[in-house]
Amino acid sequence: MSPVKLAFQKFTYSTRARSSMFSKFDPLKDPLILVASIGNPSPQYDNTRHSVGHFMLERYCYKRGYTSPLEIGPYTFKIKSNPDCFMFYHNKGFMNESGKNLCEPWNEFxxxxxxxxxxxxxxxxxxxxxxxxxxxxxxxxxxxARGHNGLKSIQNVIGKGFTSIKIGIGRNYPGGGKDSDSVSKYVLGKFTFKEFYTLKTQVLLALTNVFNVMQTGAYIYNIQKG
Structure with missing residues (x-):
């Protein structure tokens, strides 16, 4: 068993109304999955904890062969040379404006x-x-969104009809509290060598396993009740 522990939310399928930004799913059609990372702009915020989504997207694409660019409108996505059901997009701009910056790439996709x-x-x-x-x-x-500003921004602009994969960064700073100064300094800080190793090995393996089951339809069509 992988040393990475995956915490999965209980879920059920529902035909609850979706945001108009999301298409209704046709059970006879295969999915085309856009994986979009959110964080802060490169290169200033590269390898910072708040931008771990960007780091893992780039790492996964490099290791798994999603290195071919595909231009759709003014936006560039990453695919395999022999395309499958995944496309990848590194969202632009700041975390707090994730929704505004992802809206048009998502529409093009x-x-x-x-x-x-x-x-x-x-x-x-x-x-x-x-x-x-x-x-x-x-x-x-x-x-x-549980207080995550990037996810709240997406929900406010696009709606709640998306699945999120949240990558743990922990609260590994003195006190581990929630005061804004400590949190800001920590999340905008660079990965340690140990964290780099964990991301490149354990988290990469866990992410690969998640994507493998998503391509069979797991998680991507499920809707939280309430």
Whole structure:
């Protein structure tokens, strides 16, 4: 068993109304999954904890062969040379403006997927302070953002019809409290050597396992009740 512990939210399928930004799913069509990372701009914030989603997206694409660019409108996505059901996008701008910056790339992707006869699916990679480094949590559609400003921004602009994969960064600073100065300094700090190793090994393996099951339809169509 992988040393990475995955914390999965209980879920059920529902036909609850979705935001107009999200297409209704056709059970006869295969998914086309857009994995979008959110964080702060490169290169200033590269390898910082708050941008761990960007780091893991780039690492996964490099290791798994998603290195071919695909331009759709003014936006560039990453795919394999022999495309499968995944496309990857490194969201631009600051974390707090994730929704505004992801809205148009998502719209372009939706049109592209629909033209290809596929169900457009959005999966967001983000950081998570309240999970230890090395742990992942999957949050299905209609889940609470739980105070995460990037996810709240996406929900406010696009809606709640997306799945998120939250990558634990822990609260490994003196006191481990929630005062804003300590949190800001920590999340904007660079990874330690130990954290780099954990991300490149354990978290990469866990993320690979999650994507493997998502391509079978797991998690991506499920909606949180309430």
């Amino acid at each position: 939706r049109r592209f997927a629909t033209q290809k006869g596929r169900n457009p699916v959005l999966v967001v990679l983000s950081d998570e302070l309240d999970k230890d480094m090395g742990k992942l949590q999957i949050r299905i559609q209609n889940s609470s």
